[in-house]
Amino acid sequence: MPGSLTRRAAGAAVILILGTAVTACSDDDSPSSTVSEAASAVQSAASKVASAASQAPEALASATAEAGRKLDDIKGGTDVSKDVRLAEPQINSAGRATVGVSAHNSAGSAKSFAVQVNFTDTSGNLLDTVVVTLSDVPSGETGKATATSNRDLSGEVKAEVGRAVRY
Known part of the structure; x- marks a missing residue:
């Protein structure tokens, strides 16, 4: 699952980067400004990918613990x-x-x-x-x-x- 989540997030990052590059190219910004904005977008997207991948196991552990608590709370079952x-x-x-x-x-x-x-x-x-x-x-x-x-x-x-x- 983390691999699938990482692939999805990476795909979203590529779309974000391409969108940023296209937007930057349509402005009258200098090439160095465009490169800087694209690099910033890459760094931001990479950070989001890493964050999502690291949260996946925690979310599963949380869901598992919550399910256990719900069933353990039932008395006389x-x-x-x-x-x-x-x-x-x-x-x-x-x-x-x-x-x-x-x-x-x-x-x-x-x-x-x-x-x-x-x-x-x-x-x-x-x-x-x-x-x-x-x-x-x-x-x-x-x-x-x-x-x-x-x-x-x-x-x-x-x-x-x-x-x-x-x-």
Whole structure:
């Protein structure tokens, strides 16, 4: 994921640099001023690329910790990973991964579910994690929800149930 993020940021930097160079060429500035502005734009873009790449692992760690906290806060819950199914993940028009989540309530009364969905790449590397809640699913029925990644994901994305709690 950091490589993909870096490639996207680098592409944005190239567009920024070309835009700056085209703008500079349309002005009546001296060549040395144009070169100076382009160099400044390159330095600024490089700084933004490095910043984005360094924040990616921190954002993933934060999302993972938040998902764990949400599930750990549920008191008296039962592990029901076996009762949860995920559809095939898709990338929506905003670049976010989405996946349908269904949870079957085998309890004798209406229950809610909290499901941690882990988005991974084809090698199993964790890209993002979210928790989706399915509220008040009637006894014997299946509740449905959609989990959406916290940020843009690209390439072939897979989804798996990290944890599932019925309460």
